[in-house]
Amino acid sequence: MEISRLDKLLEFIKNEPEDEFLKYALATEYLRLNETDKALLYYEDLVNNHPDYTGTYYHLGKLYEALNRKQDAIAIYEQGMKITREKRDNHAFSELQAVYREATGYDEDDDY
Numbered sequence: 001m002e003i004s005r006l007d008k009l010l011e012f013i014k015n016e017p018e019d020e021f022l023k024y025a026l027a028t029e030y031l032r033l034n035e036t037d038k039a040l041l042y043y044e045d046l047v048n049n050h051p052d053y054t055g056t057y058y059h060l061g062k063l064y065e066a067l068n069r070k071q072d073a074i075a076i077y078e079q080g081m082k083i084t085r086e087k088r089d090n091h092a093f094s095e096l097q098a099v100y101r102e103a104t105g106y107d108e109d110d111d112y
Contacts, residue, residue, distance in 0.1 A: 005029055020050040027056075031063065039063060047076065054084050054092045061099060074103050 006029050013022045027042030043060040046053050057080025064073035077100035084093040100106070 006033065018049075020046060020053045023050070024053065024056060028059070031059075036063065036067065040067075047079070051079075051083060052087065054080065054087065054089055056080075057083070058092070058095055058099065061096075061103075065103065070103060074100065077103060 006026075009022060009026050009029055013019065013026060016022060023042050023046050027039045027046070030036070030039035030042065040060075040063060043056055043063060046056040047060060050056075057076055061073040061076040061080070064070070064076060077096050080096045081093055081100060084090075084096060
């Protein structure tokens with residue numbers, strides 16, 4: 001019997017429970033399997049315990065939006081923009097800025 005991707009990731013994280021890439025991979029895999037509660041746990045763990053893992057903010061914000069938690073999404077986008085700006089990660093910043101503007105209804109002429 002073939003071991004699933006989820007089973008492999010769960011096995012890996014037993015050996016490296018604080019590995020942010022594995023947490024991110026698990027969150028993404030749970031989301032793919034439509035297990036949003038488990039995905040949410042891993043994404044929220046990442047922003048709380050590994051705030052510099054910038055890829056999390058976009059996906060957590062989108063998940064919040066899908067769960068009709070728009071204010072939480074906006075707050076996560078703002079937090080992500082602050083961190084990506086500090087890290088000078090312009091690509092991640094611009095992606096977060098775009099979804100933030102979409103979520104808040106900002107015009108292109110507005111500043112953030």
